Amino acid sequence: MDVPLNTPQQGRGLVLVRRQPPNPQSLMETLKARLQRSCRCSVPRAWALVQDLVPVTRWLRQYRPQEDLAGDIMSGLVIGIILVPQAIAYSLLAGLQPIYSLYTSFFANLIYFLLGTSHHVSVGIFSLLCLVVGQVVDRELQLAGFDPSQDGLGPRDNGSTLNSSAATLEPRLQDCGRDCYAIRVATALTLMTGIYQVLMGILRLGFVSAYLSQPLLDGFAMGASVTILTSQLRHLLGVRVPRHQGPGMVVRTWLSLLHGLGEANICDMVTSGVCLLVLLAGKELSDRCRRRLRVPLPTELLVIVVATLVSHFGQLHKRFGSNVAGDIPTGFVPPQAPDLELMWRVALDAVSLALVGSAFSISLAEMFARSHGYSVRANQELLAVGCCNVLPAFFHCYVTGAALSKSLVKTATGCRTQVSSLVSAAVVLLVLLALAPLFRDLQRSVLACVIVASLRGALRKVRDLPQLWRLSPADALVWAVTAATCVLVNVEAGLLAGLLLSLLSLVGRTQRPQAALLARIGDSAFYEDAAEFEGLVPPAGVRVFRFAGPLCYANKAFFLQSLYSLTGLDAGCSAASRKTQGLELGAGEGDPMEGKDPVSSGARLVPMAAGFHTVVIDCAPLLFLDVAGMAMLQDLRRDYRALGVTLLLACCSPSARPGLKGMWPPQPQPGHRHGIPTRLDHQPHRAHRARAVDTSLTLDLQRALSTPARLSPHPCRVLRQDLRATQPCTGPHFQSHPVPRTWL
Known part of the structure; x- marks a missing residue:
């Protein structure tokens, strides 16, 4: 259903806006444009340049003597x-x-x-x-x-401070x-x-x-x-x-x-x-x-x-015999x-x-x-x-x-x-x-x-x-x-x-940033560090992972180490082991369970000890990703797919989205842009709706992210809001809506 732009959806408080397509310029075009602007000469531009280089010509005219x-x-x-x-x-x-x-x-x-x-x-x-x-x-x-x-103070003969070796070391300094x-x-x-x-x-x-x-x-x-x-x-x-x-x-x-x-x-x-x-x-x-x-x-x-x-x-x-300053001449x-x-x-x-x-x-x-x-x-x-x-x-x-x-x-x-x-x-x-x-x-x-x-x-x-x-x-x-x-x-x-x-x-702070698993705060829809706060409720079958730093070649190994350590599953080793044993499913592109009946497949994709079927990565702190980081995410997605675990990215910052488009090809789904959710705005605990595959579950993007949610913006306070089901938007639209907030 098409929804008109720039109009609120009735009863939902949503406003749909269209994102302008990027229009990047090449380096040569940028340099050419700057040279053209710099080489243009006129009296106003020359006077503006003088004012920039000699600021007194600008502010002195506005001087108020009184x-x-x-x-x-x-x-x-x-x-x-x-x-x-x-x-x-x-x-x-x-x-x-x-x-x-x-x-x-x-x-x-x-x-x-x-x-x-x-x-x-x-x-x-x-x-x-x-x-x-x-x-x-x-x-x-x-x-x-x-x-x-000897200091540069005190009465002395200007040439009397040479030691015995001065004449041999620097003859040109005798005068x-x-x-x-x-x-x-x-x-x-x-x-x-x-x-x-x-x-x-x-x-x-x-x-x-x-x-x-x-x-x-x-x-x-x-x-x-x-x-x-x-x-x-x-x-x-x-x-x-x-x-x-x-x-x-x-x-x-x-x-x-x-x-x-x-x-x-x-x-x-x-x-x-x-x-x-x-x-x-x-x-x-x-x-x-x-x-x-x-x-x-x-x-x-x-x-x-x-x-x-x-x-x-x-x-x-x-x-x-007190030392004094000596003669100080006048003039220049x-x-x-x-x-x-x-x-x-x-x-x-x-x-x-x-x-x-x-x-x-x-x-x-x-x-x-x-x-x-x-x-x-x-x-x-x-x-x-x-x-x-x-x-x-x-x-x-x-x-x-x-x-x-x-x-x-x-x-x-x-x-x-x-x-x-x-x-x-x-x-x-x-x-x-x-x-x-x-x-x-x-x-x-x-x-x-x-x-x-x-x-x-x-x-x-x-x-x-x-x-x-x-x-x-x-x-x-x-x-x-x-x-x-x-x-x-x-x-x-x-x-x-x-x-x-x-x-x-x-x-060092970039290479080894803080990593944590997030859990739900009580009955609210907010998530915080499960190791730092007590009484949090982890979503069933879902691991929400936060990496508080950029993802680049310098810290990709630490990213994987932290993720595997906190989730308790080394996806790389497990996927390689299953591949050698001939137990890998869905080696091709797309979701491994897409078009198949998970129950009839009879495959046991995720070990019993893992206890989860979905991994959600909170990408809000990921201010940028380089080529090595994106390649690592692709490998991680492939390894999780081989194990029947769905990898989801949420809260992707605008600076990280262009690089992720190549990894998540455009597959418009309700509530997402190009298959990449722009917010951690769906509760992973809804994952129980997915069907079971023996002891494991598989979950697609739409089912995993179905209800609005927010991360708590303050470590010591719980931010409450009235959560309502939202009508997802599709295509080049994304959701932006005001939320009533009350501090407890």
């Missing part, structure tokens, strides 16, 4: 005030002169103002990236014959001292990092950052924070120890510190203790009074100003192209910097976009952060990225747009042009305290590990392995180990 300007100026001033002491302090991590950190902060804010899509992210110097830059710089300094134990070569290495590394990020943006690889999971990033931040803390202990204590490189750097640094603890500088130790106490207390007070304070306490700036005054008037460098140096030879030498190191910087930048941009109700473009963020590294590399800058702490401060102080970055750049420019020399007498121990205090949030993440273990042991293992590898080996190895373990965890 509503946005005050908050942007306030947040920009606060971030600029925070940037100055952090820029000088992070020079210790990067092993560079403080002036280069100020250059980096200035250009990064200026470029991200033009190219960024996030309104609240603060791009600039980032402690984790500075750590990696410092390690690469130290390694190249040592290879070039320089002494890497370039330690600081000159260090910034060459840093700019080469920065340019390579930016090139990688720009290429990722052009190739639309923003999705790659999704593979750096949050547990991996948290573990990396934790391990890198421990490494940063260890590297700053010598400044906190005033101990002269070498800067170790390579695997085991943290352990060797601790051993060197313990060995040289007797030579600690008392002045630096006292200064470090007082500054750490003030900084940590100020941050804790800011966190507790966040709702009452419109502007965070500028604790870092206050500590640096007071410490500079005390060091200057107390002459701590001359009287107690002429731009210079990075060294091409050094770029090839640091190309591999730039990969980890590009991945980490991109992942943090995209994740922070998306986080603030969700909380403030706007959208960002991941690929444009890659281009923006990449340009923040490519262009400044010619102006003596090093690698930058989005910083969480400054972004949070930016949001808390009323930031509305990236105009605040322009204000922050103006503050840094003022310091570059006039105020930088005032920090000459600032102690290095104070700068180390600023760095250590900024690690408070990352170090406190270790408290989340127990809860993470309870929620997901696999994610907790990724966190722990990443952090431990960063500490015990190095940060690059930690990132690689965490990434590999995350991918292995993903593959």
